[in-house]
Amino acid sequence: MATNSLAPSDSLILQEAGAGASATPAFSPLYQQIKALILQSLQAGEWKPGDLIPSEIDLAGRFRVSQGTVRKAIDELAAENLVVRRQGRGTFVATHAEQHVQYRFLRLLPNDGVAGSKGQAERTIVDCRRLRAPADIARVLGLRTGDAVLQVRRVLAFQGVPTILEDLWLPGGPFKGLTAERLDSQGTMYALFETEFGVRMVRAEEKLRAVASDDTASELLAVPLGTPLLSVERIAYTYQDMPMELRRGLYRTDTHYYSNTLS
Amino acid sequence: MATNSLAPSDSLILQEAGAGASATPAFSPLYQQIKALILQSLQAGEWKPGDLIPSEIDLAGRFRVSQGTVRKAIDELAAENLVVRRQGRGTFVATHAEQHVQYRFLRLLPNDGVAGSKGQAERTIVDCRRLRAPADIARVLGLRTGDAVLQVRRVLAFQGVPTILEDLWLPGGPFKGLTAERLDSQGTMYALFETEFGVRMVRAEEKLRAVASDDTASELLAVPLGTPLLSVERIAYTYQDMPMELRRGLYRTDTHYYSNTLS
DNA sequence: CAGTGGTCTAGACCACACT
């Protein structure tokens, strides 16, 4: 804790200026400003995933606002899964590691809702290489064409049945030093990203299509050529809506289905 | 407003009994109880979709709690899209009618994010009949096998291209009197359900798979036999998690894609 | 026991919409 950007010094929050002139240009509620400040500290890595952040009373003192205002800020962060509240203990930075759910963003479930069929996926890294980003990949990741990216291809199998083939691309900078061996360690990829590279995926967007299996997919997933597969393109974002991963997956949907809840 | 179940009379809320005995069997926070009471009124149809509900101060008075407690209850209802707050005007029951989004639960977007390509879908009712529910349909809708259900088949086309073929099943009871003509009226189906049958869909669950086009689908969607299509099975729920609609759709995903956000 | 988040209250003021 060398630097604490939450010291009273930078708690200079723009107050709701003289009520008379309603021409306050860029006004936002106090609790939103607090939320933004806390977010900055999360992004800056001052509190790492799993860490306990200061108590509400503590933060209220630093920012010179009431506890209720801090509470509302944290409420929103908790609603966005950036932070986890635990009564009696405190508020913690959300983490993928030591989190019971195996796959944070994977919505694929087995057809038979086998109780606790958490049947560990068998993971196989097919390929892992560094290369210069093609234009389309670069654009999605917010890089320049030709920048270094890491490309990984892997297959996930459930109970011996290869079910998911996915290619993923990561920006070379933040993931310097990532190798196939590291990826083979136990634990989720996203957990590895957090613990080893300080990158926490916060949100993702997916585009789904139905496609026909090509040669490669048919071989790796052991299905006949032309079998309908669910194509899932995912862009995962870290704090600040910064894209940090592109994933293109092909899912077999004979034994599993993609589950979604709309509200 | 013949009966007002929110009169002070029924505001008998179990208070946090004598602090000494912590053996309160079924305790829940006051604001949760308020929320449940408001929900009951919504379910009972005392306030219809689009209606203005009483102000926070009003409700606080009726329930004999503080405005802040009512606020928290309404906050949650708003977060679940059951209610819409409008500063300066009041809180309204959420509605599908007069709501700008065309299709509440449809996640299909055109490949080219054409600005405002809200290109009205052309809707064609292919079939509409009453029948006795097969076992699988009945189970999903919470009916008994053989109960009356309404089955509708329709095609949605965008800019002349047939894109969605869907079959849907509705319980005969709540939708007594629904005919193909009524379905052909302008406005969303869900809007019609609200205004004509008092049924508001609140939430839905979908199962997605990739399948090959069969004879029927190929004909109605004008695609070659075997074309990969996105199969979407949707169960829509009204208040109280009561299933009210089963929909099985086949989407072409050459011109569109299914969009999903994970967080 | 002390410290944390969770609930509840009461009151003040602001921003907005309608009349």
Add this chain to the structure above:
DNA sequence: GTGTGGTCTAGACCACTGC
């Protein structure tokens, strides 16, 4: 202006956790 939801405060008490 009046009434609505939106923000902010200050203080009280409860429920849970860990020492």
